[in-house]
Amino acid sequence: MVSKNQIKLIKSLAQKKNRSDSGLFVAEGKKTISELLASGIELHLLFSEERIFNAPEERFREVGSKDLKKISFLKTPQTALAIFKIPEIYNPGYRGLTLALDGVRDPGNLGTIIRLCDWFGINKLVCSKDTVDCYNQKVVQATMGSIARITVSYVDLKAYLSDRPEDCPVLGTFMEGENIYKTNLEQNGIIVMGNEANGISPQIEKFITHRIGIPQFGKAASTESLNVATATAIILSEFKRR
Numbered sequence: 001m002v003s004k005n006q007i008k009l010i011k012s013l014a015q016k017k018n019r020s021d022s023g024l025f026v027a028e029g030k031k032t033i034s035e036l037l038a039s040g041i042e043l044h045l046l047f048s049e050e051r052i053f054n055a056p057e058e059r060f061r062e063v064g065s066k067d068l069k070k071i072s073f074l075k076t077p078q079t080a081l082a083i084f085k086i087p088e089i090y091n092p093g094y095r096g097l098t099l100a101l102d103g104v105r106d107p108g109n110l111g112t113i114i115r116l117c118d119w120f121g122i123n124k125l126v127c128s129k130d131t132v133d134c135y136n137q138k139v140v141q142a143t144m145g146s147i148a149r150i151t152v153s154y155v156d157l158k159a160y161l162s163d164r165p166e167d168c169p170v171l172g173t174f175m176e177g178e179n180i181y182k183t184n185l186e187q188n189g190i191i192v193m194g195n196e197a198n199g200i201s202p203q204i205e206k207f208i209t210h211r212i213g214i215p216q217f218g219k220a221a222s223t224e225s226l227n228v229a230t231a232t233a234i235i236l237s238e239f240k241r242r
Contacts, residue, residue, distance in 0.1 A: 002047060002067045010071045010083065016133045023086050025135035029078040035145030041084050047071065048080035073137045086135055092126050092153040092160075094168050097187055097239065100126040102157060102204045103195035104228055107132050111142020112229040113193075118146035120236040125150055126190075128157040128204075161207040164190065169209045172200050173231060177213030180238050191235060196228050 012018040013026050024044055027033050030052070037043060037053060046055045047063045068077045092098060099122050104110055110132050117125050132139060134152045143150075161170055169189040192208065194200035200208070214226060214234055226234070 002061070002063055002071055006045070006061075007071055010081070013083070014073065014137065016136070019086065019133065019135050024083050025086055025140065026073065026081065026083055026137050027140050028072060028074060028081045028137070029141070030080055032140065032143070032145045032147075033080055033082045035148040036082070036084055039148035041087055041148060044083040044085055046080065046082040050079065053080070074141070090151045090153050092124050092151070092155070094164050094190075095188075096124070097122060098124045098126055098190045099232070099236070100128075100157060100160075100190050100192045101131045102128050102192055102200050103198070104131045104193065106196055106228075107136050107138035108142050109196065109227070109229045110134060110136075111139045111144075111147075113232050114139070114143045114150050114152065115146040116229070116233050116236055117150045118143075120240050122236060123149070123151060125152045126157070126160060127152060127154050129154050158203055158207075161190070161204065170207050171210045171212050172205065172208035173235065174199065174211045174213050175225060177211040179215050180212045180235060181215070183210070183212055185239050187239070191239075193228055193232055193235075199225075 010026060013024055019025050027036055033046070033053060037055060043055055043059050045061065046053060046059055047061045047068065049064065049068065051060065051062065068079070068081060071081055099117060101113065114125065114134065117123070134147060140147055169186060170192060171189060172192045173194065192200055192204060214231060
């Protein structure tokens with residue numbers, strides 16, 4: 001059974017402020033929970049219809065479908081929900097290839113981008129402070145467990161780019177940027193993806209050393225740009241193909 005206080009805690013974690021204050025976030029579904037447990041992220045409480053997870057007994061609560069419906073954020077609740085502790089903040093550094101997000105607001109986009117980082121072996125994702133919280137329950141759900149393997153850091157993006165070493169290039173994505181299929185791509189540096197509606201902000205644009213773009217092959221004038229997650233997939237694929 002789920003207590004009233006537990007329901008209150010879980011529902012409060014829908015708000016970023018409460019997640020920050022408590023240091024907790026929610027994950028739902030067998031796959032996501034299993035991968036978070038395997039990654040070593042500390043479990044606070046686990047609610048499940050069956051005892052299938054390798055979790056400490058004192059952290060486990062067996063519940064029925066009615067209780068899960070009370071605490072789930074999903075229209076169709078899954079068979080398990082867990083509360084995890086948010087990992088410590090990580091200093092991303094500047095080695096290797098880093099993906100940076102400038103004001104990405106949509107939870108689905110961020111969740112997909114985290115999955116893409118996992119797929120393409122990009123283990124550092126740096127986000128501006130106005131990017132959607134990666135522990136938002138919609139983001140966690142969209143990552144399908146990949147959030148367990150990707151280090152996500154929230155930084156003052158302007159300061160982060162300003163402090164980088166001189167030999168660290170910053171590539172920004174623009175509609176009029178150099179054709180990515182003809183650009184010499186290095187495996188060291190920072191790739192910046194911008195906001196869904198406005199692209200890379202003016203204060204970040206001044207740090208861009210290489211402007212790259214994905215050429216449009218279709219002729220439809222109504223197609224003005226690509227979704228940021230789709231564009232990220234194409235760009236990371238091209239970097240890894242070289």
